[in-house]
Amino acid sequence: MAALTTEEKLQHFEDICTGDALKKYEQAVSDYTAYEEKILNEHKENARKQAALQIAAEKERIARETNKNLSLGQIEIRRSYSRKDEELRGKVFSELRDRLARFMETPKYDALLEAQIKKEKAFAGSSEIHIYIDPSDREKQNLLSLRTDCDIRVSQYPFLGGTRAVIASKNILIDNSFETKLKEAEQDFQFSL
Incomplete structure (x- = not known):
């Protein structure tokens, strides 16, 4: 190998230094770019979350x-x-x-009252029974008493028709009043869809 001149040595030294500096620069840029990409990816991930x-x-x-x-x-x-x-x-x-x-203005109602009274009387048997009709049926009292062979009383309190009976010795109330039947119907009534 021939001896290098000073100028060649300087050029060689400069090439080595420049190459080394260029490598360090490229490495620094690469590291910085990787760091920035990592920060960007972390930021994107945080933003996504x-x-x-x-x-x-x-x-x-x-x-x-x-x-x-x-x-x-x-x-x-x-x-x-x-x-x-x-x-x-x-x-x-x-x-x-x-x-x-x-x-209540028809003969069928009179027949219903008579049937209720006979049924209540049969239920009482030999026990004393008090049978009541609604005050609005006062004019039917005598006819019902004759047809049923029963002492019929007019109630002090209206109950919309029908009959009520009391068997005091057995502490029984038989309530066939329209008022009670209507209340029961209203309580149980539901529209079916």
Whole structure:
């Protein structure tokens, strides 16, 4: 190998230094780029997690709001149904009371009273029984007493027709009044859909 001149040595030294510096520069840029990419990826991941949490929270809020609105809607539907049910129930029982009033003006009603009295008397057997009719049926008292061979009394309290009987010795009340029958019907009445 030939001896290098000073200028060549300097050039060789400069090439080595420049190459070494260039390698260090490239390594530093590469390390910095990798670091920045790592920070960027961490930031993206954190942003994705934060977005997922916000989406989940928003879905939950929307679900709660939807359930609340649904519940309020159901309550309003129930109220509306209840109002309509009461209105229709009132109409049904008003019509029923009108029909009972018309029925009480027929001979079939007289026959019903007579049948109730005979059944109550048979139930009492030899026990003393007091049979009551509604004050509105006062004019039927004597005829019913004759037909049933029973002492018929007019009640002090109206009960919309029918009869009531008391067997005091057995502490029994037989209630065949229309008032009681209507109350029972109203309690048990339901519209079927």
